[in-house]
Amino acid sequence: KAGVTQTPRYLIKTRGQQVTLSCSPISGHRSVSWYQQTPGQGLQFLFEYFSETQRNKGNFPGRFSGRQFSNSRSEMNVSTLELGDSALYLCASSATGAEAFFGQGTRLTVV
Amino acid sequence: DAKTTQPNSMESNEEEPVHLPCNHSTISGTDYIHWYRQLPSQGPEYVIHGLTSNVNNRMASLAIAEDRKSSTLILHRVTLRDAAVYYCILKREGGANNLFFGTGTRLTVIP
Numbered sequence: 001k002a003g004v005t006q007t008p009r010y011l012i013k014t015r016g017q018q019v020t021l022s023c024s025p026i027s028g029h030r031s032v033s034w035y036q037q038t039p040g041q042g043l044q045f046l047f048e049y050f051s052e053t054q055r056n057k058g059n060f061p062g063r064f065s066g067r068q069f070s071n072s073r074s075e076m077n078v079s080t081l082e083l084g085d086s087a088l089y090l091c092a093s094s095a096t097g098a099e100a101f102f103g104q105g106t107r108l109t110v111v
Numbered sequence: 112d113a114k115t116t117q118p119n120s121m122e123s124n125e126e127e128p129v130h131l132p133c134n135h136s137t138i139s140g141t142d143y144i145h146w147y148r149q150l151p152s153q154g155p156e157y158v159i160h161g162l163t164s165n166v167n168n169r170m171a172s173l174a175i176a177e178d179r180k181s182s183t184l185i186l187h188r189v190t191l192r193d194a195a196v197y198y199c200i201l202k203r204e205g206g207a208n209n210l211f212f213g214t215g216t217r218l219t220v221i222p
Contacts (some may be wrong), residue, residue, distance in 0.1 A: 004154075031208045033208050033209060033210070035210075035212075042212060042213075042214060042215075043149075043155070043198075043210075043212035044212075045209045045210065045211060048208050048209055050208075055208075056208075056209045058209065090154050090155070092154070092155075092208070092210075094208045098143075098160060099157045099160070100147075100155075100157060100208060100210060101157070102154030102155045102156065103154055104153060104154050105154050
């Protein structure tokens with residue numbers, strides 16, 4: 001079966017702009033989580049959605065937001081981009097919660 | 112969330128077994144021990160998880176100390192493709208799917 005798909009794979013944006021990243025989970029998975037990975041901070045949890053509701057949120061400013069659609073696809077949005085937002089953004093989907101399946105990520109560069 | 116402690120790096124010769132340790136002295140009774148790995152330029156990949164008993168799957172074995180304050184991921188015969196960062200994570204089963212990654216152990220495999 002198809003894995004977790006994230007689009008786009010690469011993105012370059014200018015400071016102050018906003019960006020939307022997309023994640024299509026594995027079919028049947030209702031939980032989608034988002035993570036940010038940077039060389040300095042490592043992998044950090046952003047938020048999790050389950051059945052269109054945000055179930056948990058990490059310690060990130062309000063500029064980072066997300067949503068989940070009825071088909072479980074999820075988007076995350078970052079507004080007013082800062083240079084420090086340059087990172088690999090990873091999405092993971094899960095059915096039972098025991099095992100998370102990660103996508104290959106979207107590499108965002110803010111210039 | 113309970114924290115885990117892992118060595119920053121380890122090396123192994125190809126086709127040798129590798130034991131990757133993890134300390135989690137503040138683990139609670141409902142915390143499962145999960146292991147993920149991240150190969151270069153890829154998202155993390157689930158390896159194995161367990162609660163109290165030792166676990167085996169096609170990828171690895173997980174040995175859990177009797178007091179559950181430490182565990183060891185055992186890779187039986189490593190190949191160059193096993194070179195990755197290995198993360199030991201505590202997760203409450205049935206709860207939100209938010210994985211808190213530490214710094215992990217970077218495994219280098221020597222041909």
